[in-house]
Amino acid sequence: MNKKEEILDLANKYRWEIGENFHDAIIESIYKEANEISSVAVSKDTEKPKFDWDRTLDRLVTSRTFGLPLMLVMLAVVFWITIQGANIPSGLLANVLVDYMHPLIRYAFINLSIPMWITGLIVDGAYLAMAWVIAVMLPPMAIFFPMFTLLEDFGYLPRVAFNLDNIYRRVGAHGKQALTMSMGFGCNAAGIIATRIIDSPRERLIAIITNNFSLCNGRWPTQILIATIFIGGAVPAYLAGIVSAAAVVFIAVLGIFFSLVVSWGLSKTVLKGEASSFTLELPPYRPPRFLQTLYTSLIDRTLFVLWRAVVFAVPAGIVIWLVANITYDGISIAEYFINWTDPFALFLGLNGVIILAYVIAIPANEIVIPTVLMLTVLVSGMTGGSGAGVMFELESVNDTAMILHNGGWSLLTGINLMLFSLLHNPCSTTIYTIYKETKSIKWTLISTLLPVAMGIIICLITAQIYWLIF
């Protein structure tokens, strides 16, 4: 014991004499030694190349005149390829998994004289939810993520972060948040995993919490459908296309705006004290490795996220089927819930069907519209659809519009659904990813509840303004 204290005292004496700079001194000496070794052992090609590609490219992509337009063009091209390229395989998958396989499996179950409720639970609930998620999610992700990774591999994305850092510095965030945000347009869960590139803890948390404001791939179809029906329907026919497209773009831009505002708010309040540092490495450009990139982005990003989504979608499908089929006094649980939330929801300019759809479709935004349609038919007792608890989508936008109008939807419901689709809790895959990445219940709760609270407030304000005008 005495000996130990003696040693500790001696150690403390030396530490006091050395001073507090010894960490710096150690690193300095490491670099010095490494320099000496490399000057002897490594021969350098001293001849300067005639043309420095890196410098010229850097000058171009970060230039005042071309920097930002080039970035917007690149982003637009990536989105265009994703949307165009995903249409066909998505339709194909929906055809095979939903239109063809679903009745087939159902038929098989019935033929094996399996009880109706098991068939409903497994085939109409679990299988259908899974099929929907795969059909909507897989093709765009399999196109979007490899393209994104290729740009990253090439070295272009760090330059985008460099260009946009000025904006992000003003809101207390890191320039790389621009990248994780763009990634969020593909999938929020993937965007949140991508925040690992931000090495400063505070800026990383900001990027994680605000990623949900990027309108993800699962929400685009909802936006487009509702904008076409309600916004496009409210203007003269020759303007419908352009106005509804503008409305969707407006919602996406609104999301970017909210992500900046919330970043600013967070960095000034709750995250004020979190550790922070800023360095942004601009790696040299190099030819992207196509096959490797394709493989890693498929495995790491696409399949990883898809698997998590499927795991969460299956129980959601079961719940959806159950709430529509368990009845008490001839009224289903779904109807009870809808009637119960209707007054509050109508006050927000939404309706009970939407609230229930968003509660049971927490696992996947992709199934919101099929669930909404199923519930609307269920509640209003219309003919159509495929039966209680069986989600469906219609080929024709007009038929969908008819169902929604019959369900009592107005222009306000459409606008507020678009807003609520932007501002609501992240899907359960994303929530789980946030927890995995932050290891904190507090930050997970904040990231989940903050957007819902904002959504409720924004919808409320919109509804009040709408009622004032109309």
Next chain:
Amino acid sequence: MSIIILLIAIIVLLLFIPRIGFMKKYRKGDSKGDRIIVEDALKHLYDFESKKIDATQDSVAGNLQIKRGYSASLIERLLQLNLITKVHEKISLTEKGRNYALKVIRIHRLYERYLAEKTSVHENDWHKEAEKREHDFDDEDIHKLAASLGNPFLDPHGDPIPDASGKMLIKEGIVLSEAVVGKVYEITHIEDEPKETYAQIIAQKLFHGAKLKILEKDDLRISFESDNNESILAPVLASNITVMAREDEAGEFGVNRLLSCLNQGESSRIKEISKAIRGLQRRRLLDFGFVPGTEIKANLVGLGGDPVAYEVRGTVVALRKNISQHIYIE
């Protein structure tokens, strides 16, 4: 019905929107309040003891901003706990009381060090935050905190941190107001109370570890150049700063050129990273090889002039202005 749901929503909002911190505020119970007042009293008594001023019931009441009657009952309690002795009006600490006071000071200074190294809390708020948290730690927490910081000797203002047995090592020094014209000094301590004075000092870009050279001095002002700035302080403010002579630096001292002043395409060598860059940010820079003697070149300027990308050791690293203005170059 809808009103009830709305009310519930509002309650949930109130609880969670001000992000948990709202609930935290109300955590402090009465038993905790008791601990706080006892510890604050001990700190005050220790402070007076080290300044060799006699502490009394009134000084306790005045310092803790409590009523005289309450102060009397507080002193009664401290006597019962065997933390102080009282002879006539004069109150002094017992051995036990002094050790307790030193423990609270240890937590306070360790926590300030923690805030400086591991968080981005502004230096104006270090003292205030530590004042709040110093009562929350038990022995094991203190040990863990000290170990995670590498058992430091000094807090970020240069005050010594007592070790677990209450010993502290004190650096010799003189107050800045007594410094001699023409000599070079290093700041070894900045008094962090009162808050307003401290804020004025750090507004002059002065910090623990900064070096300075006295240019002129009279009864009204002391003017000096530090390694990043030229400043003038009133002697009242200067008496809150302790400095140590640095004869070894006398020859080459002058206001440094800053990395942020390097124009696009220019290159230079790194001289030093200022002590104002601490913790995580300092480590990141060192990792990238920002060490003295390294050649550095301003390569690309971002939109709006910030950030700037520098070429260091074959890599290109972008830094923001608030960092590059703390890196000194030749």
